[in-house]
Every structure is written in C-alpha cells, then in structure tokens.
Amino acid sequence: MSTSGYLLRPSSPDDLPxxxxxxxxxxFGVNSLPSDRERLRQKLLLSQQSFQAKDDPSGEERYLFxxxxxxxxxxxxxxxxxxxxxxxxxxxxxRNEYLVHASEALGEVHRLHTLHLCHDLTAYTxxxxxxxxxxYEHTLAPQLLSRARLLFxxxxxxxxxxxxxxxxxxxxxxxxHCPFWDAVGRRFFNMDYPQIEQLCEGRSxxxxxxxxxxxxxxxxxxxxxxxxxxxxxxxxxxxxxxxxLDEGFEAETYLxxxxxxxxxxxxxxxxxTIRNGWHGPLQTAADTPAGSPYLIVKPGLEDxxxxxAPATLGSEGxxxxxxxxxxxxxxxxxxxxxxPLKLG
Amino acid sequence: MTxxxxxxxxxxxxxxxxxxxxxxxxxxxxxxxGEPDTAPTHAGGFLLTENAEGRLLGCLRLTVRxxxxxPRYAYHVGTVVHAASELGLFQRQHTLLLGNDLTGCxxxxxxxxxxxxLTPAEQAQLLRHMLGVxxxxxxxxxxxSGERLFVELAGLRDPAGQAVFWQGMGKxxxxxxxxxxxxxxxxxxxxxxxxxxxxxxxxxxxxxHAVQRSIGQAAPQLHLWQAAxxxxxxxxxxxxxxxxxGPIYEAEIDLLAPIRAARAALAG
Numbered sequence: 001m002s003t004s005g006y007l008l009r010p011s012s013p014d015d016l017p018x019x020x021x022x023x024x025x026x027x028f029g030v031n032s033l034p035s036d037r038e039r040l041r042q043k044l045l046l047s048q049q050s051f052q053a054k055d056d057p058s059g060e061e062r063y064l065f066x067x068x069x070x071x072x073x074x075x076x077x078x079x080x081x082x083x084x085x086x087x088x089x090x091x092x093x094x095r096n097e098y099l100v101h102a103s104e105a106l107g108e109v110h111r112l113h114t115l116h117l118c119h120d121l122t123a124y125t126x127x128x129x130x131x132x133x134x135x136y137e138h139t140l141a142p143q144l145l146s147r148a149r150l151l152f153x154x155x156x157x158x159x160x161x162x163x164x165x166x167x168x169x170x171x172x173x174x175x176x177h178c179p180f181w182d183a184v185g186r187r188f189f190n191m192d193y194p195q196i197e198q199l200c201e202g203r204s205x206x207x208x209x210x211x212x213x214x215x216x217x218x219x220x221x222x223x224x225x226x227x228x229x230x231x232x233x234x235x236x237x238x239x240x241x242x243x244x245l246d247e248g249f250e251a252e253t254y255l256x257x258x259x260x261x262x263x264x265x266x267x268x269x270x271x272x273t274i275r276n277g278w279h280g281p282l283q284t285a286a287d288t289p290a291g292s293p294y295l296i297v298k299p300g301l302e303d304x305x306x307x308x309a310p311a312t313l314g315s316e317g318x319x320x321x322x323x324x325x326x327x328x329x330x331x332x333x334x335x336x337x338x339x340p341l342k343l344g
Numbered sequence: 345m346t347x348x349x350x351x352x353x354x355x356x357x358x359x360x361x362x363x364x365x366x367x368x369x370x371x372x373x374x375x376x377x378g379e380p381d382t383a384p385t386h387a388g389g390f391l392l393t394e395n396a397e398g399r400l401l402g403c404l405r406l407t408v409r410x411x412x413x414x415p416r417y418a419y420h421v422g423t424v425v426h427a428a429s430e431l432g433l434f435q436r437q438h439t440l441l442l443g444n445d446l447t448g449c450x451x452x453x454x455x456x457x458x459x460x461x462l463t464p465a466e467q468a469q470l471l472r473h474m475l476g477v478x479x480x481x482x483x484x485x486x487x488x489s490g491e492r493l494f495v496e497l498a499g500l501r502d503p504a505g506q507a508v509f510w511q512g513m514g515k516x517x518x519x520x521x522x523x524x525x526x527x528x529x530x531x532x533x534x535x536x537x538x539x540x541x542x543x544x545x546x547x548x549x550x551x552x553h554a555v556q557r558s559i560g561q562a563a564p565q566l567h568l569w570q571a572a573x574x575x576x577x578x579x580x581x582x583x584x585x586x587x588x589x590g591p592i593y594e595a596e597i598d599l600l601a602p603i604r605a606a607r608a609a610l611a612g
Contacts, residue, residue, distance in 0.1 A: 101517065103520075103537070105532075106525065108519060184550075188435055188437070211428055211433065212426075
C-alpha cells in the first residue's frame with residue numbers, strides 16, 4: 001500500500017471558494033454548511049479563532065477541517081467539530097421512548113413508541129459539516145476526513161466533552177418535502193421544511209424547539225410515511241453515518257427534531273479509533289516496508305495535520321516512509337497519535 | 345311529583361318492576377340516537393316521566409356521586425399557545441388530556457325519551473320537565489352531593505355507526521370495541537379502556553381533520569337535550585367522552601336556578 005496522499009488540516013479563510021462549492025453541491029438538508037458566502041466566511045473565521053485559542057477555551061469553539069488531495073492540490077472535503085452542543089443554550093432532540101399500556105381484562109398489551117423532546121445532548125461535543133466530493137467516496141479519503149477528528153478530540157480532551165454526538169440528515173426529497181416535518185413541525189409552524197432550515201441558519205434551534213410540542217408525540221398517531229421515516233437516513237448521508245457506526249456510535253435513542261434523522265452518540269473512550277489509538281515517537285525510513293494502514297496525526301492546533309499511510313508499529317515507535325513525515329510536516333522522533341484503520 | 349302544561353306529565357322514582365319498560369325505552373332511544381345499546385341492569389337512581397295515561401315517555405338516572413366504585417374518565421380539552429413574535433407566529437393548539445376530573449361529581453345519565461311519536465315541541469317540554477324534576481330531586485339530596493353536576497352527551501358517529509373520534513383517537517391504542525367493552529364490563533369498561541389510552545397530553549392537530557372536528561360535538565339526535573341543558577344553566581365544561589368525543593355539559597350545583605328555588609322552598 002502506498003501513502004494516501006490525502007492531508008487533513010485546519011481550514012483557513014482562503015478555503016472559502018471550496019466551501020462554497022461544497023455547500024452548493026450538497027443535497028438539501030444534508031450538510032450543515034451555510035448557504036451564503038458571508039455566513040461561510042464567518043464560519044471559517046470562527047474556526048480560525050478556535051484553532052488559535054491557545055488557553056482557556058470557552059466551549060464555543062467550532063473547528064473546521066479541510067481535506068486536500070496532494071496529488072491534485074485540490075481541497076476535496078471538509079468536516080468539523082462543535083466543542084459544545086447548544087453552547088450557552090439548550091440542544092434539543094427527540095428521545096425514543098417506549099411505554100407499555102396493558103389491560104388484563106381486555107387482553108391487550110401495547111408497546112407504544114413515543115418521542116420526548118429533551119435536552120439530553122446539551123453540552124455534548126458534536127461532529128459536524130461532513131462533505132466529501134463524490135468521486136472520492138470509495139477511497140480512504142472519507143475515512144480520514146471523519147475519523148481524524150476523533151484523534152484531534154483525544155489530543156485536546158480538555159476542550160471537549162467525553163460524550164460525542166453527530167446529527168445525520170433524515171429523509172427529505174429534492175423539493176424539500178420531509179415526511180417527519182410535514183407530520184410534526186408543520187403543524188406548529190405552517191412553514192415548509194426549507195423555510196424553517198433557512199430560519200435556523202446561523203442561530204440556535206432552541207428558539208424553534210421552544211415552539212414544538214413539549215408533551216410526548218405518540219408515534220401511532222402520525223401518518224404512516226412519517227412513522228416510517230423515523231430514524232431513516234437521507235441517502236446522501238449513508239457514508240459518514242456508516243463510518244460513525246463502525247466507530248461504535250449508537251443510533252437508537254435520539255432523533256433530529258425537524259427531519260427525524262438519527263443522531264448518533266457515544267462516549268469518547270468507547271470509540272474504536274480512540275480505543276485502538278496509540279501515541280509515541282515517529283520513526284522514518286526511506287525504504288520502510290509496506291505495513292497496514294494507519295490514521296496518523298501530528299498534534300497541534302493551527303498546525304494539526306493528519307493522513308492515512310501504511311505503517312508498522314514496533315517497540316521504538318511507528319515506522320512510516322519519510323514521505324509521510326514530510327506530508328505531516330514533522331520528523332523522526334516527534335510524537336504522533338495513530339490508530340490502525342480497520343474497516344468494517 | 346310534578347305536572348306540566350301541554351303534555352300531562354308525572355314523574356316518580358323507578359321501581360324494580362319498571363325495569364323492563366326502562367330497558368325497552370333505553371333500547372329504542374339508543375337505536376335511534378346511535379348510542380351504544382346497553383340496557384340498564386337495575387332501576388336504581390332512575391327517574392321516570394309518564395303521561396296522563398301512565399305511558400313511560402322519558403327516563404334519566406341521577407347519581408349523586410359518580411365513579412366512586414369505578415373511576416370516571418374523560419379527556420380535558422385544553423388550549424396551549426405557541427407564539428414567537430420574531431417569526432410572526434401565533435398558534436393556538438387544542439390538547440386532550442386523560443383524567444378523572446369528574447369522579448365524585450353528581451351525574452345525570454342514561455337519558456332516554458320518546459322521540460318517535462312526540463313532536464319536537466312536546467319533546468322539548470318533556471326534557472325541560474325531566475330535568476327540572478331531576479334537579480329538585482338533587483336539591484333534596486344535596487347534603488350528600490358533589491359540587492358539580494355533569495351530563496355526558498354521545499358524540500358523532502359515521503353512517504356505519506362508528507364513532508368518528510374513536511377511529512382516530514382510540515383505535516391506535518385499543519383494539520377492543522368500546523360497545524363490546526361496555527356490554528361486557530358495565531360501568532368498569534372505562535377503567536379497562538383507559539388503561540390503554542395515552543396518559544400524556546395529545547395535541548389535537550396530530551389527529552385527522554374529521555376527528556378534530558368531532559371533538560365536543562354531540563350527536564344530532566341529542567340537540568333537544570343539549571338545548572334543555574343550556575336553558576337550565578349547564579355549559580360545555582371542556583371535557584369530552586373518551587369513546588366518542590361527545591361533550592360533557594357541567595354546572596355548579598349551587599348556581600342552578602331550579603336547585604336554588606327548590607332549596608328556598610324547602611327552607612320555607
């Protein structure tokens with residue numbers, strides 16, 4: 001196996017044109033990238049400030065990474081981390097709960113599916129903004145894009161919660177018709193799903209959630225299409241979702257309050273990349289024999305770098321080809337974090 | 345006990361020997377009104393009204409404290425407002441919350457009258473008379489009564505005889521037909537069915553439009569009775585029946601004019 005030639009790095013304001021391209025190419029509702037240039041610019045500035053915040057991070061930080069294909073010199077994807085979900089506010093989700101109603105006299109027992117509006121995920125760290133260009137979906141690039149964030153969190157654990165969550169978009173067609181929104185949210189807002197998404201851009205969802213029903217939603221009362229859509233994934237989101245499931249994230253409990261898409265969550269120490277993670281010195285050699293693929297990151301805030309490359313883990317450290325050290329802008333003897341990339 | 349002007353009406357408490365006539369009147373009435381055709385199993389608490397020839401024209405049952413042996417269930421119809429000035433939103437939403445608010449109150453129930461041979465004017469006269477008699481009787485027993493008096497009215501049914509409300513609000517939670525439950529369990533049917541119904545508030549807007557429209561609507565066959573109740577001082581108290589969404593009319597006993605008049609007469 002050769003080096004991937006993919007490099008993950010912190011975004012900079014210069015990446016604005018690429019992010020605009022990603023936002024325009026994303027299906028409706030699939031990506032949390034803002035749709036207009038000014039908000040994207042603000043997002044990039046906030047990310048830059050977050051990486052620059054050396055001491056005493058507030059929890060408001062939002063880190064945005066971009067992925068480069070060094071063979072072409074192009075930026076081909078992005079992913080992000082929000083340090084604290086619902087920072088200075090509440091983070092709303094629906095929690096699946098089941099109530100058993102029984103009548104011995106009538107001989108009936110019903111397990112009722114209900115949705116409870118909750119703040120359980122407030123203060124979790126959120127994985128956000130995943131986008132990869134379609135032609136790279138079947139390469140190692142999306143693996144690096146999604147999983148390297150986890151090693152960043154592990155490296156700077158004091159900046160994040162040890163509970164991690166990620167929202168995944170739910171079912172919604174090209175025109176913005178969303179069965180869950182039509183059955184639940186629309187009854188309280190009388191607005192189309194795209195309108196409400198636009199309203200939410202750049203602000204907390206909590207002001208919207210305050211207007212949603214606070215008593216549980218009894219799923220049997222919803223139309224069949226809405227019931228069926230609960231926890232269903234937008235087809236365009238299958239790849240990042242599957243990566244997180246492979247990492248051990250759990251998707252059974254929480255749903256997005258607008259489109260009913262699944263929200264995955266896990267404790268940091270239980271995530272596969274973290275469990276299998278290692279940190280120690282890097283060894284380099286021009287003729288390093290081919291090893292198995294590793295996620296390798298060079299710790300640092302503004303100079304954080306990550307790639308996937310063949311490596312061999314020995315008693316003296318992680319051996320990689322010199323080209324990998326060069327790609328990561330580091331050198332032999334420097335401490336790196338790494339985790340074997342075991343897919344599936 | 346009392347007589348009236350047009351029809352010569354007389355009322356009296358039912359005796360055990362009246363049970364067969366009572367059952368026949370209730371069955372006839374329920375069939376026409378589309379109500380569950382459950383006949384009374386005993387005559388206790390019934391007040392009968394007859395014409396000058398002694399023909400039974402109407403009946404209703406007075407229960408001074410309802411539900412003390414089997415809790416009474418009803419949905420409270422509430423209102424919540426979802427408002428956000430920055431969005432220009434102001435949404436009024438109705439909710440249904442299952443409860444036992446009426447347990448322990450006095451009840452006038454199981455009403456039936458001759459709505460086949462009497463003219464509407466005669467029926468209205470009969471119903472006013474029956475209600476007046478019942479309230480006088482309640483005044484006599486008032487020391488033992490609850491503070492409120494309620495009357496359940498059957499709700500809307502579709503041409504097939506199915507309760508519109510139950511189709512949307514009951515069937516998703518309970519497969520058992522409420523008529524069958526009433527026939528099998530008597531007054532206890534509510535407890536068994538309520539065990540399967542939602543305990544949290546339901547936003548009415550989650551229900552189909554026809555079901556929403558049926559909330560608090562009385563069957564057309566009961567409109568004369570409804571008018572008599574309103575005339576006597578009853579009002580829709582934001583409670584509906586759990587099986588068909590029919591309205592429950594309520595009154596403060598102490599505020600009802602016939603009760604006050606009866607008490608004044610007794611005080612003498």
